[in-house]
Amino acid sequence: MPVKFFRYLLPAALLLLAGCHRAMPAVAFHADGRPTMLSDWHVVEARDGKLELNAGVVPYSLNSHLFTDYVHKLRTIWMPKGASAKYTANGPLDFPVGTIISKTFYYPRAADGKFSDVARTLDYSGDFAGQGLDLASVHMVETRLLVRRKDGWAPFTYVWNEAQTEAGLARTGDVQALTLVDAQGGREDFNYVVPDEGQCVTCHEADMLSRHIQPIGPKARHMNREYGYGSGRQNQLEHLVAMGYLMGLPALKDVPRDANWRDPSASLDARARAYLDINCAMCHNPNGVASVTGFSLGPDTPEDHRLGLCKSPEAAGPATGGRLFDIVPGKPDESILMYRMASTRPGVMMPEIGRSTVDREGEVLIRAWILSLKGNCDIVH
Incomplete structure (x- = not known):
């Protein structure tokens, strides 16, 4: 075989190996237990300087956001192959067993600031373009998961390390001293509080009698809006239908919208x-x-x-x-x-x-x- 052939074959082989190395394993649904690392789930992971979403992990946003100390949030939904949620007009979508909902809390980094300096801004436009985050421009704080198991929803909170490479389970929460920096250079020191498991339940407990917890954001009235996916803009609920993640969606004119x-x-x-x-x-x-x-x-x-x-x-x-x-x-x-x-x-x-x-x-x-x-x-x- 000519030497010239090997000259072209070797770079191609190295690129193929590199691609295989970077490929994210399939999303792992854990039916029980409490995985200690966010990467145990393979929903979102820090790879090659980006927070990447796995295949089948769908980003979404809300018409109005819950205020949490000006932190920004990247929300996602994943469901097992062949499973789909059912449309409901008022409460959360009726998600099947196996669903994993994630919410990553992060700040844009303040210009020329320390690691603890974060930008106080309501502008999301430069954070991500439908598929992940640029880790060089954001300060990751935590990622929360709500996992639909056979006996109901289970909450998990993972706190990101300072290297922004991995997040570990934080059952008792966490406190981080940060400084909000506004566009005029004004500074506000505050303590960002990562909730413990009991506090997660407090907000997500939808019924005092049943004591069952449920998602808050993924309701039709909050999600009835367009989102900029990698393939273009589309109504989020219609996108879930196209993905096979939602059934029973009526005409959009009949869907409530906040x-x-x-x-x-x-x-x-x-x-x-x-x-x-x-x-x-x-x-x-x-x-x-x-x-x-x-x-x-x-x-x-x-x-x-x-x-x-x-x-x-x-x-x-x-x-x-x-x-x-x-x-x-x-x-x-x-x-x-x-x-x-x-x-x-x-x-x-x-x-x-x-x-x-x-x-x-x-x-x-x-x-x-x-x-x-x-x-x-x-x-x-």
Whole structure:
């Protein structure tokens, strides 16, 4: 065989071997146990300077995002071959056994900053393009998994190492000292708190009686939007249908849709209700852990005392700040809701877990919404 042939064969063989080395093993569904490393699942992994999604792992986003100290989130869904979720109009999609939902929490890195300096920005446009993250430009914090096992959903939290190469199981949570840096160079030190397993259950416990946990974000009204996949933009629910991951989807005109609370073209009421839905309604609903308050913030709650208008608190105690009602129409500074949103004091702030800073933009939105509400609390409903 001519030497010239080997000259071309060897580089090709080396490239093939390199490609095989980089290939990610198939997603591993663990029906029991608590795998100690995120890579044990092969859902998302750090490879060649990128956080890569495995084959069949579908990224998605929400119309409105839950606030968590300005952290950004990459969400994904994976299901076993031949399995699919069933459409539901109100609650989470009905996912089959074997489903793995992941949510990776990360920050864009602050320009010319230390590793602990992270950017305070709501702009996601430079973070990823449908399929992973550039690890050189982001600071990875944690990846949470919700795994649908035979006996229900199981939560797992993995914290990324400083080398940004792997994440380990953190059953008792974690605390990381970080500094938010805004576009003007303003700095805010805070402690990013990774929740322990008990705190995960608190937010995801959909029914106080059954004590079952379930996903919060992947509901039709939150996912009814377009996403920029590698192959182009498509409605997320229709994309899941095309992937074989969803059945029973009605025409999109018949699917509920929450507003994007940051969309100025949407009405103030729609934006505020969407914000309260994604940030508060997981607990503040008739069956949730805050049902005892009688304060419900779901999208279908009528605009009366059930939504907090002129309603005295049931269990807030000193967290009222001396205010009498959950929401006083036209008077945000007299509303308990506004007081608790603007606080970072344990026992006062709401949500009570999941943040150490104040959502300044969300606070502005809810303040404007309360100012727009008509009526007064002279006559208690």
